[in-house]
Amino acid sequence: MSATADHTTPVEGFTGRFAWVDPHDLVIDPYNHRKHRTTEDGKDGTQPDTDLQASVDEFGVLTPLVLRPQSGENEGKLGIIFGQRRNNAALAAAKKAKAKKKPYRLVPAIIRDDLKNVDDTSLTVSFIENKHRTQATIRDDIDAVKQLSLMSIPKTRKTRHARAMGLKPADLGAATQAAKLSDQALADGIEADFNLIELAEFQEVESVKGALWNLERAKARDTRQGNTKRGNWKHALAELRAEKEHADKCNSLLKELAAAEIPSVDWKRNWTNTSTRPLADLLTSDGAPQTPETHQVCPGHAACIDTSEAEVIWLCTAWHRHGHALTPEAAKADKAQAGPNREAAKAERRLVIANNKAWRQAREVRYDFLTDLCAQPEASARVWPLILSAITGTSFAYANFVGRKRTDLTARFLGVKDPNEGRRQWDRVGDPFGTLIARTSPAHAWSLLLAHVAAAYELEHMYDAAWRDHVDPQVIAWLTFLEAEGYALSAIESETVARGRAQQEERAKRDQKAEQSGSEHSDSTEDAPVTEQHQEPVPAAA
Numbered sequence: 001m002s003a004t005a006d007h008t009t010p011v012e013g014f015t016g017r018f019a020w021v022d023p024h025d026l027v028i029d030p031y032n033h034r035k036h037r038t039t040e041d042g043k044d045g046t047q048p049d050t051d052l053q054a055s056v057d058e059f060g061v062l063t064p065l066v067l068r069p070q071s072g073e074n075e076g077k078l079g080i081i082f083g084q085r086r087n088n089a090a091l092a093a094a095k096k097a098k099a100k101k102k103p104y105r106l107v108p109a110i111i112r113d114d115l116k117n118v119d120d121t122s123l124t125v126s127f128i129e130n131k132h133r134t135q136a137t138i139r140d141d142i143d144a145v146k147q148l149s150l151m152s153i154p155k156t157r158k159t160r161h162a163r164a165m166g167l168k169p170a171d172l173g174a175a176t177q178a179a180k181l182s183d184q185a186l187a188d189g190i191e192a193d194f195n196l197i198e199l200a201e202f203q204e205v206e207s208v209k210g211a212l213w214n215l216e217r218a219k220a221r222d223t224r225q226g227n228t229k230r231g232n233w234k235h236a237l238a239e240l241r242a243e244k245e246h247a248d249k250c251n252s253l254l255k256e257l258a259a260a261e262i263p264s265v266d267w268k269r270n271w272t273n274t275s276t277r278p279l280a281d282l283l284t285s286d287g288a289p290q291t292p293e294t295h296q297v298c299p300g301h302a303a304c305i306d307t308s309e310a311e312v313i314w315l316c317t318a319w320h321r322h323g324h325a326l327t328p329e330a331a332k333a334d335k336a337q338a339g340p341n342r343e344a345a346k347a348e349r350r351l352v353i354a355n356n357k358a359w360r361q362a363r364e365v366r367y368d369f370l371t372d373l374c375a376q377p378e379a380s381a382r383v384w385p386l387i388l389s390a391i392t393g394t395s396f397a398y399a400n401f402v403g404r405k406r407t408d409l410t411a412r413f414l415g416v417k418d419p420n421e422g423r424r425q426w427d428r429v430g431d432p433f434g435t436l437i438a439r440t441s442p443a444h445a446w447s448l449l450l451a452h453v454a455a456a457y458e459l460e461h462m463y464d465a466a467w468r469d470h471v472d473p474q475v476i477a478w479l480t481f482l483e484a485e486g487y488a489l490s491a492i493e494s495e496t497v498a499r500g501r502a503q504q505e506e507r508a509k510r511d512q513k514a515e516q517s518g519s520e521h522s523d524s525t526e527d528a529p530v531t532e533q534h535q536e537p538v539p540a541a542a
Helices: 050-059 084-099 119-131 138-150 155-164 169-178 183-191 196-205 211-225 231-259 328-335 340-374 383-392 396-404 408-414 434-439 442-461 473-484 491-527
Strands: 017-021 026-028 065-069 078-082 107-111 301-306 311-316
Touching: 050 084, 050 155, 065 119, 078 084, 078 119, 084 107, 138 155, 138 169, 138 183, 138 196, 155 169, 169 196, 183 196, 183 211, 196 211, 196 231, 211 231, 231 301, 231 311, 231 340, 340 408, 340 442, 340 473, 340 491, 383 442, 396 442, 408 442, 434 442, 442 473, 473 491
Parallel strands: 026 078, 065 107
Antiparallel strands: 017 107, 065 078, 301 311
16 A cells, blocks of 8 residues: 555655764864865854853753764774864863863764765765854844843853853843844844843933944944943943933823823923913913913913923913913013023023033942942052042041041942941941951952042032032042043043143143242342431430
């Protein structure tokens, strides 16, 4: 009875046997498709990349090599038809194991006895295996890391798996965030050579206009400056996060207005001499200030979102038609001419608002840097002079800091909970960091003192308006110290330091000029000729 389509008999595709082999005993088959040559990116195509090597170091070769018996000068040996890169990774892992006097792993292999002396088929099989291998997509990789991060397994086991995948433990947590990137944003991030953590951070702000461009520029600056702490990236990310938070708040307020069925109009910087005015400029019929509550029955009742402050501004869209009067201040403003001085004052105010915001954003990045700095295993040569100068000096600012009895920033820089959290100033812990001091080795005692001194600098000198007008020399000294330690100054910090140094140079020139002027005056007085003065005779004593 002949076999029907439903009862066909499967057959083996080829003749082969499985074996565990020593990677040192193998040779490269002369018909292996992958040759030892340099690729366009300057790499040897037969050598394993970092990710493959990491997995082989941790778990050994997982996919069997395909081998065939050799003939000629290599008679009796097995040659690699495909799997050359895996075998080279196994050799490198074996070398590391031997250096540690540990056993190394054999590699799994399928031995194709049927291909001995069948060179044409061997070449074709090798070509097909290399040419038609399709790499998993980046999103596949991210999803796999995300799945691993969510698995309920011991941390050490999870870390081992991450290491085998060529990842750090921090990458596992980042995968969940990075997986939320849109396909286009993911492609853009990969094109920009963002790593997994950078992709996750990019996802947070991908909706912000210009986010990719700003992060690319920041990454390029870090690379150019050799900044391994990603300082420029962190500043750019902080600005983008603040911009997103601001935009989200504005959108949320707009949705609230829409839900309340309140008409909204576009915000303007200047409402003078327009038919629409903020309620703060208007009076009720009895001369009282207008409020959203008193005005809600007016047909012109509306609102806008102040996009600079992310707050609701209540308006009347036709104040004159609806019989409202201007406040005296608003009426005076309408009569005033919008001259250059007024516009300059407005521009100055906008600059102050923008720079205050930038200064506060830089502060958070600086705090994170200081936390990392205090966790370093060793202190640079700059740390002890800074500490000793601060605590042995006579600075009023340092004395004021000590008198505050604040420990929150010191605790943050040390990476511990504030021992005085929730306590009042007169109810402080007597020895707030006693436990930490007890378990800190003498070699690392500098970190406690640096955290203490850093808190003093930040609280006493780096307040919101520190960038304005006359720049305190201590601000310059502090930022200069941090920059020398590897901190990347933000734009506002760089501008402040430059302006402060210029002020110092100008002051030094004035002092030098005054000193020279005083010296010349003194010399002219000493060298002046003595003239005789007419003196009245002194009466004789009675």
